Amino acid sequence: MLGLLGPNGAGKTTVVRVLATLLKPDAGTASVTGLDVVRDAAKLRERIGLAGQYAAVDENLTGLENLTMVGRLYGMRRQQAKARGRELLERFDLDEAADRPVKTYSGGMRRRLDLADALVAKPPVLFLDEPTTGLDPRSRLNLWETIEGLVADGATVLLTTQYLDEADRLADTIAVIDHGKVIAEGTSDELKDRVGGERLEVRLDDGADVEAAVQALAPMSDERPVAEDGLVKLSVRERHGTIVEAVRRLSEAGVGVDDLVIRRPTLDDVFLSLTGHAAEEPAEGDEAA
């Protein structure tokens, strides 16, 4: 699974739309499973499944009718499409809702049905465009488990997300994109290594002198510590002795400490150091959908 990670407006959806043959590239070429997205578009469509940001299901049809329709549009016979639909509904835990119109479904159920739609023809390549955006935490976890199951079954998946924890958990390889360009690529661990070893986070007492704390801690890191809302973060060269040293330096500087922790860098840190802005920070303009 390849995770495409980037903020709103980075171009994730555009990439998916080009690869899923929905959008012609302005310039350059792209191919999926060796098929060109423009020249071999018709053949390529038989090999891909798309689940979008907006659950693209027909609200006035039942779950089973939706899946049967998609199956038949893939060229299956009615009975075959229906059987496949039932199979998928069971797998996605929707069998009880099979004959209810989709407008009665919850957000999580719709996403699962959307995902099932994408799987009808057992395509070898799946595009999941922000599959969990707007879901509550439980449905999100649920969907993650489902997606992990698909990958375990051997599907090739391209996942776009603006959530770092999602990419971290699901993707084998992550490409970070910003303003339409890939700015980093690698496994989650490789990306974290690029940011440098351990991270030290110091929560200061209320009213403590933040600038003094930054000054005091600066010699411990190759970069200047970042401070926000009374939290000072820095990457440190070594784990050993770090806490003792930090406490010593801060007490010499007369800065009160509330809490202090060492952790591995998260993809948040990766994003911050790669782009200079936090992942959640919305870029200008809306996503070109």
Add this chain to the structure above:
Amino acid sequence: MRRLVTDTLVIAERNLVRLPRAPDLLLAFTVQPVMFVLLFRYVFGGAIRTPHGTPYVDYLIPGIIVQNIAFGGFVTALGLNEDVHKGLIDRFRSLPMARPAVLAGRTFSDIVTNLLSMTVLTITGLIIGFSFRHTIPLDVIAGIGLLVLFGYAFSWVFALVGLLVSSPESANSFGFIAVFPLTFISSAFVSPQFMPAALKAFANVNPFTIIVDAMRHLWLGNPYPAGNYVWGSVVWSIVIIAVFAPLAVRRYRRAAGV
């Protein structure tokens, strides 16, 4: 080609299955037209002059059915617009289905809904005194065929509209701003000879007048002459399809989704 036919039927079936589940839409082309028929027959009818001493109910029914058939394609505009916004068009475009099938299925299912509203209006008409006067069964059937063809042509106009406008509300206002005057300033409700000169000139060249007059000839017989109306409306319908179907399909290929 076989793919186009089966895919079109799958989409048409989908449109028809979901129809009874959106009752507001169903009311729009059954109850609402009936109210208009009653309004014109009983409220305005007594004050409207008709040519050849035809009873107004006879004059009215072919006209109002044509108006309703013209509006029938509205289901296509609304449905396509909704599909674009809900992302369903993206799904369809990512499937290995025949490209024009989504539109062809839409317009095809309109034929069924148009037949339904035609039946409702004709039965209403017969109840309130309409009769097929000096005509033969073959001409009545030819009239039904002509209505189906004309309705199908107009569905393609609405298909383009549904893909172009930003919301179902704009599709709605297009219907009223463009189609309403076109149908009223024609021979559908009042004979153009009783209109002011400017309106009369417009009504006489309006394609709706041609099709309404063709329908009157086919359903009322003499004293409404065949003239060029019947073949004229066939030509108009074919021209409309030839222009709007390719435009709509081209637009569909580029529809960008949400």
